[in-house]
Amino acid sequence: MSGREAILNKVRAAIGASPDDTARARIVKKRLAKPPLGVIPARGQLPEKDRIALFCQMAAKVSASVERVKKPGDVPKAVAAYLRSRNLPASVRMGVDERLEAMSWKSLKSLEVKHGPADADDEVGVSHAVAGVAETGTVVLHSGAANPTTVNFLPEHHIVVVDAKDIAGDLETAFAGIRQTFGKGMMPRTVNLVTGPSRSGDIQQKLLLGAHGPRALHLIVVDGG
Amino acid sequence: MQITSPAFKENSRQALSDAQLQKALGNVRSGFIDKRQNSIDALPEFDALRDSARAIKDHTLAHLDLYLESYEEKVKKAGGYVHWAETAADARNIILEICRSAGARTVTKGKSMITEEIGLNEFLEKEGVRPVETDLGEYIIQLRGEHPSHIIAPAVHLTQEQVEADFRRVHDHLPVARDLSEPESLLAEARRVLRYRYFQADVGITGANFLVAETGSSIIVTNEGNGDLTQILPRVHVVVASIEKILPTLEDVGQILRVLARSATGQDMSVYTTVSTGPRRPGDPDGPEEYHVVLVDNGRSSMLGTEFQDMLRCIRCGACMNHCPVYHAVGGHAYGWVYPGPMGAVLTPSLVGVEKAGHLPNASTFCGRCESVCPMRIPLPKMMRHWREREFSRGLNPATQRYGLRAWAMVAKRPKLYRFATSIGIPLLSFFKGRKGSFHYLPLAGGWTRHRELPAPEGRTFMQQWRDRDVRKQEAVA
Numbered sequence: 266m267s268g269r270e271a272i273l274n275k276v277r278a279a280i281g282a283s284p285d286d287t288a289r290a291r292i293v294k295k296r297l298a299k300p301p302l303g304v305i306p307a308r309g310q311l312p313e314k315d316r317i318a319l320f321c322q323m324a325a326k327v328s329a330s331v332e333r334v335k336k337p338g339d340v341p342k343a344v345a346a347y348l349r350s351r352n353l354p355a356s357v358r359m360g361v362d363e364r365l366e367a368m369s370w371k372s373l374k375s376l377e378v379k380h381g382p383a384d385a386d387d388e389v390g391v392s393h394a395v396a397g398v399a400e401t402g403t404v405v406l407h408s409g410a411a412n413p414t415t416v417n418f419l420p421e422h423h424i425v426v427v428d429a430k431d432i433a434g435d436l437e438t439a440f441a442g443i444r445q446t447f448g449k450g451m452m453p454r455t456v457n458l459v460t461g462p463s464r465s466g467d468i469q470q471k472l473l474l475g476a477h478g479p480r481a482l483h484l485i486v487v488d489g490g
Numbered sequence: 491m492q493i494t495s496p497a498f499k500e501n502s503r504q505a506l507s508d509a510q511l512q513k514a515l516g517n518v519r520s521g522f523i524d525k526r527q528n529s530i531d532a533l534p535e536f537d538a539l540r541d542s543a544r545a546i547k548d549h550t551l552a553h554l555d556l557y558l559e560s561y562e563e564k565v566k567k568a569g570g571y572v573h574w575a576e577t578a579a580d581a582r583n584i585i586l587e588i589c590r591s592a593g594a595r596t597v598t599k600g601k602s603m604i605t606e607e608i609g610l611n612e613f614l615e616k617e618g619v620r621p622v623e624t625d626l627g628e629y630i631i632q633l634r635g636e637h638p639s640h641i642i643a644p645a646v647h648l649t650q651e652q653v654e655a656d657f658r659r660v661h662d663h664l665p666v667a668r669d670l671s672e673p674e675s676l677l678a679e680a681r682r683v684l685r686y687r688y689f690q691a692d693v694g695i696t697g698a699n700f701l702v703a704e705t706g707s708s709i710i711v712t713n714e715g716n717g718d719l720t721q722i723l724p725r726v727h728v729v730v731a732s733i734e735k736i737l738p739t740l741e742d743v744g745q746i747l748r749v750l751a752r753s754a755t756g757q758d759m760s761v762y763t764t765v766s767t768g769p770r771r772p773g774d775p776d777g778p779e780e781y782h783v784v785l786v787d788n789g790r791s792s793m794l795g796t797e798f799q800d801m802l803r804c805i806r807c808g809a810c811m812n813h814c815p816v817y818h819a820v821g822g823h824a825y826g827w828v829y830p831g832p833m834g835a836v837l838t839p840s841l842v843g844v845e846k847a848g849h850l851p852n853a854s855t856f857c858g859r860c861e862s863v864c865p866m867r868i869p870l871p872k873m874m875r876h877w878r879e880r881e882f883s884r885g886l887n888p889a890t891q892r893y894g895l896r897a898w899a900m901v902a903k904r905p906k907l908y909r910f911a912t913s914i915g916i917p918l919l920s921f922f923k924g925r926k927g928s929f930h931y932l933p934l935a936g937g938w939t940r941h942r943e944l945p946a947p948e949g950r951t952f953m954q955q956w957r958d959r960d961v962r963k964q965e966a967v968a
Contacts, residue, residue, distance in 0.1 A: 268574035272733065272787045276555045279794035284555075293556040293738075296549075297704050300739035304542045306535045306748070323758070360775070382776040385685060401759040410773035414722045418715050436747070440740040450564065452705045452767035454777050455722070460759040463715040467627035467643065468673040469650050470517040476626060477681060478715020478762065 297450075302437060309400035309434030316399045320432045321486065323402030327461030328474060329482040333429075336489040340426055341370045343485050344391060347424060348376075351481075358387040358420060361411045365393050365426065382413035383420055390420035390479070395446075396439040397432035397486075401460055404484065405439045408455040417457050423479035425459070429488045491609055491637055493842055495826030498849035505820040514647050515821050518640070522812035525756025526863070533758075539748050544867045546742045547803040551794065557703040557736050558785070564706025568768030570781035578608035581786045585610060585695070585728060588782055589619050592726045594692035600710060600717030601625035602697025603641055603806060604730050604786055606828045607841070610695075621695075622687045624716035626680055633660050639822030641829065642754050642808040647821050650676070684716070694720040694778070698731035699805070700746070701783070704739040707767040708783060711750060711760045718764055727766070727778035732786045734802040746805060749865035754807040789841045797876045801836050803866040810860035810870060816853050825850055832860035832870045839877050848886050851877035912951045920949035 273284075282289060311319060321331045334343050348355055356377040359365055370378045383390055392412065396405040404425045408414045417423060433439050436458075447453060463478030474480055494501060505511055530536045550557055562572045575581035589597060597614065599605065599621055611621045611632070623632040627645035631638060633656045638644030645653070654670045657679055670676055688694075696717050698708040708729040710717045721727045737743055751757040770777035793799055811817040811831025822830030827847070829837050835850040844851075851874035860870045881887050882895070901908050923929065923946030931939050938944050 268576045268580055271576050272574050272785070272791060273555050273558065275787070275791035276558070276733070276794060279791055279796075280552060280554065281795065282555060289553055290556060293553050293560065296738050297560060300704070300741040303546075303741055303745040304535050304538045306533060306539075308533070327757075327759075327761075385689065403759055403763075408774055408777060409771070410775070413775040414718070415776045418718045418722065436744045437741055440744065444740075450704050452568070452707055452765065454767060454770050454774055456765040457718070458759070458763040458765075459761065460757075460763075461761050463713065463761055465626045465677060465714050466521075466755070467625070467630065467645050468653055468676055469514070469648075470521040470643065470646065471673050473674055473677050475681070476677060476714035476716065477624065477684065477719055 305435050305437060306400060309398070311399070311434060313429075316434055317429050317432050317486065317488075320397050320399040320402055321484075323399065324404075324461070324482075324484055325402070327402055328464075329402065329461050329484050331484045331486065333486045333488055335487075337364065337368055337487055340365075340368050340485055340487065341373050341376070344424055345373050345376050347422075347483055348389065351422065353388055353422065356387075357389045357391050357424070358383045358416055359391040360413050360416060362393045363411065364428075365391065383415040383418075385419060387416075387420045389422045389424065390416035391424045391426070392416050394425050394427040395431065396442055397427045398434075398436050398439050398458070399432055400435050403436070403439075403458050403460040405443075406457045406459065407443065407453040409453055414455045414457065417459065418478045421475070421479060422481045422483065423459075423462070424483045424485065426485045426487060429486050432486070491606070491612070491828065493827050493846055495838060495842070495847040495850060498824060498826055498853060501824035501826060502820040502853075505824045510649055510652065511647055511821055514649050515818060518643075518646055518812060519818050522756070522808075526753060526809060526812070527756075529752040529756040529758060533748075533752065536749070536752070539745060540865050540867055542745045543749050543805075543865060544803060546737065546745055547866060550737060550742075551734065551799060551802055554733065554736070554794070557738060558733060561701055561703040561706055561736055564703070565768065565781075565783055566706075568706050568781075570706065570768040570783060573782060573784045575784055575786045575788070578786070578788050581608045581730065581784055581788070582610060582613045584784050585730065586614065586617055586619070588726065588728055589614065589693050592692050592780070594619055594726070596620045596622060596687070596691045597693040597695055598622050598624050598688055598691040598720045598724065599628070600694070600696035600712065600720040601628050601644070602695070602730060603638070603828060604697050604732050605695065606638060608730075608786065608788065610730075622684070622691065624684050624687070624720055625712075625714060626677065626716075629680055629684065630656060633657075637823070637828070639830065640808060640811060641806050641831075641833075647823065688719045688723045691720075691724045693726045693728060694722075694724040695728045695730060696721050698729050698735050698783075699750070700743050701731055701736045702738075702740060702743060702765075703736055705765075705767055707765045709743060709763065709765050711747070711763050713755070713757075713761045715762055718762055721764075721766060722777050725778060726780040726782070727769070729766070729781075729783045730786060731783065732788065733790050750805055750807055753809040753863065753865040793840050798836065798840050798873055800868050801833070801840065801873060803868055804833055804837070805866060806833075807865060809863040809865065813859040813863050815855060815857060815859075825853075832874070833868075836868075836870055836873045836877070844877055844881050844884070845886055848877070848881045851875075851881075909951070909953055913954070916947045916951050917949055920947050922946075 394404040465476035639647040928943040
């Protein structure tokens with residue numbers, strides 16, 4: 266008997282179920298098809314303006330830096346200003362996300378834009394989030410041909426652009442958005458929910474930023490995005 | 491790993507007189523408790539979420555076979571492989587086989603308690619595959635040849651000075667004169683050293699906080715980002731997860747995430763919650779080319795349908811040990827196996843047998859703090875009691891204790907005899923109490939009086955005092 270059959274048989278015996286119990290199968294099928302929503306905290310259930318403000322506030326609380334710009338075209342300038350303010354080299358790594366591609370990076374002559382997955386020497390990565398979650402100040406990113414996951418983790422600084430209209434009150438709304446993009450029950454290889462920069466408390470319980478992932482997380486919220 | 495749970499008493503004695511350990515344990519007592527409370531105070535729905543989380547797990551466990559089957563189907567559909575391991579040995583062999591076919595010489599590892607449970611590191615090393623722990627705490631204890639003393643803060647038993655000494659000993663290629671006096675410099679050094687290990691590894695092994703039946707995804711919840719580098723840089727990603735990690739849908743994940751980080755570290759949400767499904771897709775510029783899940787039973791199915799089933803709701807947040815006076819006093823290593831604290835006191839006897847781990851459910855004051863902070867509302871004290879009952883009914887505890895308990899039960903079940911005995915004993919103890927009103931020494935109670943004084947009775951039994959109170963009341967009415 267295979268490990269699979271042995272485990273499933275033991276589980277069935279323990280809960281007193283038979284493999285051809287259609288009533289139980291119906292319950293499971295129904296729940297997978299129509300998941301109940303559960304308890305959604307009131308905290309994030311706000312009108313749009315307050316929701317965006319809460320997102321910025323929660324993100325700042327977990328040590329992300331946040332700025333708001335009026336339109337997508339303002340993003341490259343904001344990125345360049347961030348690099349200058351932190352004394353970083355004028356070079357960023359990003360995928361080929363169409364929302365980032367549509368921005369006028371070329372107008373900034375001194376800024377080098379490298380495309381493709383990140384390598385160990387990249388200091389700054391730029392990504393576009395598919396959603397934000399106001400309840401916790403979280404950004405939601407997913408992998409794909411245009412969005413390498415390494416950009417989210419290897420560089421010391423991670424800049425994430427998020428459109429204000431994509432900021433949801435709660436996690437469930439963000440999950441629903443992914444379902445809509447990929448189809449029910451289907452997922453991209455990786456979905457990253459990122460809440461603040463990397464940290465560790467493993468040495469004497471003292472919280473330090475910049476463990477293995479980015480030391481700094483900078484969020485650019487695009488109001489007219 | 492070797493089980494030293496049978497030596498719990500000796501381990502505890504050593505722990506109590508270990509000054510370094512006691513200093514480090516001060517961080518547990520001060521750190522976790524306030525942070526958790528603050529984050530919960532800021533979320534009015536916390537208790538409702540706990541109820542919701544408990545109901546989700548109970549539902550899932552009642553349909554575990556079906557959710558596992560749905561999950562497997564989804565993983566396969568996404569291009570991943572599912573392996574089923576009945577025992578720890580099966581799991582080790584499956585993982586070794588995956589490493590061998592990938593030609594792996596080095597594997598990086600994200601923090602995972604299940605791989606501790608199955609003794610993966612020792613095994614891989616013996617078979618010529620080098621495992622490198624990448625979580626900072628896990629990395630530190632791997633350098634020391636130790637095991638985690640806490641399920642979410644594996645190096646909580648160490649002081650900064652000890653970590654500095656280990657880094658100087660092991661990172662001997664770095665300048666001796668470098669400054670490592672601050673935790674920041676220690677973290678930066680670990681980051682640099684490990685950075686190149688991620689690229690060197692052929693296989694990355696992570697655990698899973700959740701598996702999702704709806705999508706065939708595995709989810710890890712971390713703060714450092716090491717788990718992510720571990721799974722996106724090597725060619726092969728192996729997820730090791732026990733069967734009870736499964737949840738039906740993403741909505742269920744949302745419910746439990748809200749109680750997990752708050753209970754563990756007092757964060758509203760951990761920094762990285764990563765949902766992984768299958769290997770990299772056509773066109774993806776990075777990510778692993780192979781994705782394997784090893785589903786481990788190793789004793790879980792034997793807990794289903796028993797008085798210990800509720801333990802399978804555990805999400806490994808560590809709140810029970812963070813609030814446990816026994817854990818605060820002796821730390822995690824004294825428990826002698828992978829899982830310390832109250833959750834370990836229940837789980838360890840289930841997984842390794844009560845004959846080896848019988849001391850653990852006895853190492854409790856039954857103060858009930860563990861149950862009161864458990865996000866999954868697991869009745870930990872009740873289950874420790876069940877283990878004590880089993881231990882007693884199987885005749886595993888020492889003869890003196892058994893006869894003592896029998897004698898006590900014989901008297902306690904006969905009220906007249908009990909009252910007679912106490913009406914002699916209480917005045918007698920009161921007579922000998924001396925001026926201080928307590929005993930430094932008492933025959934048959936040496937286990938108590940060796941460590942603290944025993945307060946002496948005032949001279950009259952409870953029943954006598956109660957009768958007097960009634961009499962006084964009647965007189966007052968009259």
